[in-house]
Amino acid sequence: MKKEEGRLVRTDRVPMRWGEMDALGHMNNVSYFRYFEQARISWFDGLKIDYRPGSEGPILGTLSCRYIKPAIYPADIEVTTYVGKPGRSSFGMFHEMYLAGDPTVLFAQAEAIMVWIDISDGKSRPLPEAIRRELG
Numbered sequence: 001m002k003k004e005e006g007r008l009v010r011t012d013r014v015p016m017r018w019g020e021m022d023a024l025g026h027m028n029n030v031s032y033f034r035y036f037e038q039a040r041i042s043w044f045d046g047l048k049i050d051y052r053p054g055s056e057g058p059i060l061g062t063l064s065c066r067y068i069k070p071a072i073y074p075a076d077i078e079v080t081t082y083v084g085k086p087g088r089s090s091f092g093m094f095h096e097m098y099l100a101g102d103p104t105v106l107f108a109q110a111e112a113i114m115v116w117i118d119i120s121d122g123k124s125r126p127l128p129e130a131i132r133r134e135l136g
Contacts, residue, residue, distance in 0.1 A: 001092025001111055006082030007136045010043045013100050016075045026070035027107075033065065036095045036110045039079045047134060056125050058114040061090060065110045076100035077107070086135045089124040090115045 014035065022028040040060075049057045071077065078100040084092035093112040099105035116127045127135075 001082075001084040001094050001113075003082055003094050003096065003109075006084045006092065006094050008080060009083050009134075010039060010046075010081040012039050012042060012079045012081075014038075014077055014079070016071055016073050016077055018073055021073050024070075026072050029065075029067065032067070032071075032097060032108050032110070033063065035077065035079050035097060036063070036065070036112070039081045039095055040093060040112070040114075043081055047131070051119055053120045055119050056116060056128070057119060058091075059117055061113040061115040063110060063112045065108055067108050068106050071097070071099075071107045078103075083135050086127050086132050089117075089126055091127065091131075091135050 012035075016027060020027050020031040044058065051057050076099070078098045080096045080098070082094040084094070091114055093114055095110040095112070097107040097109075099107070116125050116131070117123060118125050
């Protein structure tokens with residue numbers, strides 16, 4: 001999924017933590033994935049997704065990241081989250097990570113595919129109508 005194919009559902013602003021820097025003096029590549037993960041989970045929390053056994057919810061099917069410019073401490077980071085059109089049991093998500101307040105400083109972009117599953121058996125299930133409506 002590309003940004004242009006999606007609908008903006010969330011923007012998060014967070015400070016970069018000192019401990020996320022690596023020996024090269026910029027944010028470690030793993031930390032980018034943590035920011036994208038938190039943005040997804042925060043959106044799911046707003047949808048009241050229940051991850052207890054016997055329920056259904058989204059899991060990450062794939063995730064790729066394109067690193068564009070290194071983030072260097074100190075920095076406030078803005079993560080935007082977009083969702084795409086639903087499939088039978090999946091939907092795409094797209095994230096961008098910017099320097100907060102300056103969208104011309106783009107650190108990274110990520111594309112994800114979320115798969116709706118039965119939490120107990122781990123098998124895919126059709127997306128519920130309520131989720132389809134949220135995806136637009």
